[in-house]
Amino acid sequence: MSAHDDDHHHPAPLSPVEVRVRALEELLTEKGLIQEGFIDAVVSAYEKDIGPMNGARVVARAWVDPAYKARLLADGTAAIAELGFGGPEGEHIVVVENTPAVHNVVVCTLCSCYPWPVLGLPPNWYKSPPYRARIVREPRVLLREMGVDLPENVEIRVWDSSAEIRYMVLPERPAGIDGKSEAELAALVTRDAMIGTARL
Amino acid sequence: MNGVHDLGGTDGFGPVEVEAHEPVFHSAWERVVFGLAAVLRVRRLTNTDAFRHAIERMDPVHYLSSPYYEHWLTALTTILVEKGIVTQMELEARVGGAVPLSHPVHAASGTPPAPSASTPRFARGDTVIVRNLQPFGHTRCPRYVRGKRGVITRVDGRFRLPDVAAHSAEECDQFTYGVRFDARELWGDAADPAAAVSVDLWESYLEAG
Numbered sequence: 001m002s003a004h005d006d007d008h009h010h011p012a013p014l015s016p017v018e019v020r021v022r023a024l025e026e027l028l029t030e031k032g033l034i035q036e037g038f039i040d041a042v043v044s045a046y047e048k049d050i051g052p053m054n055g056a057r058v059v060a061r062a063w064v065d066p067a068y069k070a071r072l073l074a075d076g077t078a079a080i081a082e083l084g085f086g087g088p089e090g091e092h093i094v095v096v097e098n099t100p101a102v103h104n105v106v107v108c109t110l111c112s113c114y115p116w117p118v119l120g121l122p123p124n125w126y127k128s129p130p131y132r133a134r135i136v137r138e139p140r141v142l143l144r145e146m147g148v149d150l151p152e153n154v155e156i157r158v159w160d161s162s163a164e165i166r167y168m169v170l171p172e173r174p175a176g177i178d179g180k181s182e183a184e185l186a187a188l189v190t191r192d193a194m195i196g197t198a199r200l
Numbered sequence: 201m202n203g204v205h206d207l208g209g210t211d212g213f214g215p216v217e218v219e220a221h222e223p224v225f226h227s228a229w230e231r232v233v234f235g236l237a238a239v240l241r242v243r244r245l246t247n248t249d250a251f252r253h254a255i256e257r258m259d260p261v262h263y264l265s266s267p268y269y270e271h272w273l274t275a276l277t278t279i280l281v282e283k284g285i286v287t288q289m290e291l292e293a294r295v296g297g298a299v300p301l302s303h304p305v306h307a308a309s310g311t312p313p314a315p316s317a318s319t320p321r322f323a324r325g326d327t328v329i330v331r332n333l334q335p336f337g338h339t340r341c342p343r344y345v346r347g348k349r350g351v352i353t354r355v356d357g358r359f360r361l362p363d364v365a366a367h368s369a370e371e372c373d374q375f376t377y378g379v380r381f382d383a384r385e386l387w388g389d390a391a392d393p394a395a396a397v398s399v400d401l402w403e404s405y406l407e408a409g
Contacts, residue, residue, distance in 0.1 A: 017270055017273065019296070021233055023291055024236065024277060024286070024291070025232055025236065028236070028239065031285070033239060033243055034239055038238070039238070039239070043225070043234055043235050046224055047224050051224070092356070092357075094354075094378075107208075109206070109207050109344075110207075110252075111205065121234075123218075124268060125216050125217060127268045132208065133211070133213050134213065136208045136209060136386070137211070137391075139392070139395050140392055140395065145215060145216070152394065153394065154394065155394045155395070156392065157396055160342065160398065162341075162399050162401065163340060165376075165378070
C-alpha cells in the first residue's frame with residue numbers, strides 16, 4: 001500500500017470532548033448500563049420523526065379548521081395529541097396566537113426548554129446566551145435584528161418557559177394563499193415562526 | 201443558585217448567531233451524549249431537576265465557553281461520579297488526562313418549602329410579588345423577576361418543586377402559575393411600553409401583592 005493510500009485511511013484524531021464521550025460510553029457499556037441499540041433508537045427518533053414538520057401540521061390544521069383552532073388555543077396538549085403528537089417535553093403545551101395586534105415569542109432563560117414533540121430539538125441559537133439574555137429585556141430590538149420588524153404599537157408577549165409548560169406560537173395565516181391544501185399550507189410554516197422569531 | 205445559567209436580562213452578549221440549515225446534531229459525539237442522558241433517565245440515576253442543577257454547577261467560564269452538549273456531558277459525568285457509578289480515577293485513566301466536573305452542591309440553607317394546599321392560593325387576575333428568595337441550591341425562579349410585581353394569567357397544575365426535587369427524593373408538589381410582568385416593571389421606565397414577559401412560577405415563589 002502506498003503512503004498516499006495510508007494517509008486516506010487515517011481517521012482524524014479525536015478532540016478532547018470526543019475522548020471524554022467515548023470513555024464514558026465505554027465505561028457505562030462495560031458496567032452493563034447501556035442496552036445495545038438503545039442510544040441509536042432514542043437519537044434517530046429526533047433525527048427522523050420528531051421535528052418542526054409536526055408543529056407545521058398543527059398550524060396548518062388550525063388555519064383551515066376554526067373548531068380545531070379553538071380547541072388548540074383552549075388545550076394545546078389535547079389538540080396536538082389529536083394529530084398523534086406528544087411525549088417528552090410536550091406533556092403540557094400552551095399555544096399562543098399571533099394577531100395583527102399581538103406578537104408572541106418563546107424563550108427559556110434558565111436552560112433550553114422547548115416543545116419537543118412539535119418542534120423537535122432546539123437550534124443552537126435558541127440555547128445560546130445572547131438569545132436567552134436579550135429576548136426578555138429588549139424583545140423588539142432583538143426581533144428586528146433577527147428579521148421581524150414590528151411596529152411600535154404591536155404588543156410583544158415573551159414567554160419564558162421556566163416551569164412545566166412548553167409554548168408554541170400559532171403564526172398568522174399569510175394573505176393570498178386561498179385554495180392551498182392543508183399539506184401545502186404546512187409546507188409554508190417554519191420552525192422560527194412557531195418560536196416567534198420569524199413571521200410568514 | 202445565582203448562577204451564570206440565569207441569563208435573562210444580562211447585557212453584553214452581542215448578536216444572536218443563527219446557523220442556516222442547522223442539523224439536529226452537529227457531530228457523532230453530540231448524538232451519543234443525547235442518548236447517554238436518556239440512559240441515565242431510564243436507569244433512574246437522575247431526574248430533570250438534578251440534571252439541570254448539575255449543569256448550573258459547571259464552572260461559569262466553562263459554561264460560557266463550551267458548546268451546549270458539552271454542558272450535558274459535564275453534568276452526566278458529574279452525576280455518575282457523585283453517585284459512584286464511575287470513579288473520576290477510572291475515567292481519567294481512560295481519557296489520559298483531566299476530566300472537568302461541575303462544582304459540588306452547596307450546603308443547604310434555610311427552611312425547605314412545603315407542598316401547596318389542595319387548592320391554589322392565587323387566582324387568575326390576582327396581583328402577586330415574587331419573593332426575594334436567594335437559594336444556593338437549584339431553583340426555577342429567575343433573578344430578573346425577584347421582587348417584581350406581576351399578574352396571574354393562568355393557574356396550572358401541581359408539579360414537583362424543583363428546589364426540592366433537585367436535592368432529595370422528598371415529595372413536594374406545588375401549583376404553578378403563569379405570571380405576566382410588564383416590561384417596565386422589570387426593566388424600568390425606559391423599557392418598551394408595549395412589551396410584557398410571562399414567567400411560570402411555583403406557588404412558594406410568590407406572595408400576594
